[in-house]
Amino acid sequence: MHIPDGYLGPATCGFFYVAMAPIWAFASRIVKKTLSAKQVPLLAIGAAFSFVIMMFNVPIPGGTTGHAVGGVLVAILLGPWAACIAITVALVVQALLFGDGGITAIGANCFNMAFVLPFLGYYIYKAISYGSAVDSNRRVIAAGVAGYVALNLAAALTGFEFGIQPLLHKTASGQALYCPYGLNVALPAMIGEHALVFGWVEAIVTALVIKYLQKQAPELLEEGKV
Amino acid sequence: MRRNNFVERSLTGAISFLKDSVFADEYASAKGFLQSLDPRIKAFTFVLFVVTAILAKSAVICLILYSLCLALACLSGIHMGFFLKRTWIFIPIFSLFIAIPALFSIFTPGEAIFTMDVAGLKFIITRQGLSGAVLFVSRVVTAVSFVVLLSITTRHFALLKVLRVFGVPQIFVMTLGMCYRYIYLFLEIIQNTYLAIKSRVGTSLGYKKGQHIVAWNMSSLWQRSYYLNEEVYLAMLSRGYTGEPKLSEDLKSGARDWAWLIFSVAVSAFLLMAAGRGTV
Numbered sequence A: 001m002h003i004p005d006g007y008l009g010p011a012t013c014g015f016f017y018v019a020m021a022p023i024w025a026f027a028s029r030i031v032k033k034t035l036s037a038k039q040v041p042l043l044a045i046g047a048a049f050s051f052v053i054m055m056f057n058v059p060i061p062g063g064t065t066g067h068a069v070g071g072v073l074v075a076i077l078l079g080p081w082a083a084c085i086a087i088t089v090a091l092v093v094q095a096l097l098f099g100d101g102g103i104t105a106i107g108a109n110c111f112n113m114a115f116v117l118p119f120l121g122y123y124i125y126k127a128i129s130y131g132s133a134v135d136s137n138r139r140v141i142a143a144g145v146a147g148y149v150a151l152n153l154a155a156a157l158t159g160f161e162f163g164i165q166p167l168l169h170k171t172a173s174g175q176a177l178y179c180p181y182g183l184n185v186a187l188p189a190m191i192g193e194h195a196l197v198f199g200w201v202e203a204i205v206t207a208l209v210i211k212y213l214q215k216q217a218p219e220l221l222e223e224g225k226v
Numbered sequence B: 001m002r003r004n005n006f007v008e009r010s011l012t013g014a015i016s017f018l019k020d021s022v023f024a025d026e027y028a029s030a031k032g033f034l035q036s037l038d039p040r041i042k043a044f045t046f047v048l049f050v051v052t053a054i055l056a057k058s059a060v061i062c063l064i065l066y067s068l069c070l071a072l073a074c075l076s077g078i079h080m081g082f083f084l085k086r087t088w089i090f091i092p093i094f095s096l097f098i099a100i101p102a103l104f105s106i107f108t109p110g111e112a113i114f115t116m117d118v119a120g121l122k123f124i125i126t127r128q129g130l131s132g133a134v135l136f137v138s139r140v141v142t143a144v145s146f147v148v149l150l151s152i153t154t155r156h157f158a159l160l161k162v163l164r165v166f167g168v169p170q171i172f173v174m175t176l177g178m179c180y181r182y183i184y185l186f187l188e189i190i191q192n193t194y195l196a197i198k199s200r201v202g203t204s205l206g207y208k209k210g211q212h213i214v215a216w217n218m219s220s221l222w223q224r225s226y227y228l229n230e231e232v233y234l235a236m237l238s239r240g241y242t243g244e245p246k247l248s249e250d251l252k253s254g255a256r257d258w259a260w261l262i263f264s265v266a267v268s269a270f271l272l273m274a275a276g277r278g279t280v
Helices: A010-034 A037-053 A071-078 A080-098 A106-128 A137-163 A183-216 B006-029 B039-055 B059-075 B080-088 B091-099 B127-152 B156-166 B170-201 B207-238 B255-277
Strands: A058-060 A064-066 B112-118 B121-126
Touching (some): A010 A080, A037 A071, A071 A106, A106 A137, B121 B127
8 A cells, every 4th residue: 555656646746745744743743742751752662563563464364465554553552643653654764764655655655544544443443442341342343343444445545546647647648647547447456455355454453453452451452542 | 274374474574674674784884976975965866856757757757867876876886686676676566567457458548559369359559558658667666766776875864864854853853763773673573473483383374373473463562662662761861861852963065965966956957858848
């Protein structure tokens, strides 16, 4: 789901940088106000955690592996605003130091994976698990559903961003300048693979991690997120 | 039930990631043209080249920029085999595959330049499809190559500091620097855990058992990370942290850096103007 440089045109890249700017500013303000000085390293630790989550190979039926994005998990653990900053930092490190995801597409990647994914996932999790005890099964189910739904929506958004490129950028002779496939191809391709494979990986990983934390360290699932 | 070698894959992934970073650091500390430039100016000019590639509407511009990128890699003592492997795998090759269907009239209608019959079905490659695919792949490989070249010829800490030039708030830059250190610590933890799993239960596990192992690893990593927070804060206090992040500004620029900046801006402006006039 990391969009590389060259897939999105300048208008789309610019739009998402502009859209993310107030979100980043607001997130920094909220986090600065809410986090105590003692918790400052937690942001960096959360960012490193969201970076390495993507490096875990999760076994799937058929002998192959996939990997989770972990956006909803980080949001459940840190709160959505802190998750927004942590995932942004992880995406910047990936793009700048390891060439994974484009520099010009950082705005779009952050909108999909550091804003839509954690916020949607977090509020779905909160809605389903509302009023439940920290160790209840409802929280495990809520985490799985939130992971699945939020990842699929983020993937659909990515497909939409790819799909509008031929509409926005085309030469007079009909040659595509950026991602060559329209909405009729890009949307089903992105939704299909995530609905069938990666969404389930995300759901299983998010649910199982919450289940383990319920047993091992329930205090980490208590309220007080940013 | 088919067995899954996810333990081996995770180990290979973590080890190759660490190995690549060591290689990158070796290149960043070697003597060469790009290594001698001020990271701030180098980063600015490389972003400018990437933006020029994104704005280009002709594959010729992307190929000129790509040639410049390869020449810079040579001047900086980067081993070409390592550089091409690092840049073409995975994104440009993946882009090449996804560009192939766009060659055909079913996705890109236009002037036919090649027609083939396969099992009674007519496949037409169009001029618009071919030029679109060439532009797409050349733009992707050019952008990826510049970013990788920047990353392997600059010390990673200096590169993160450079973000201040682009107006990134200090709290983000400080978090980035700290995050970068933890990534290596966490990768080492993961590597050791998977080695322990490999030595105790082997690499061949069913996928359900495997998923539980991965989830257990993630949750225990989070637990360890969370408790690490307090120790890190105490270490920061002992080094004089007062609640406000401060970054040392030890980057310097000289005449060579300014000459490179002028050259890069001129190249980008010339290419974009030439493209605007339809010369390339």
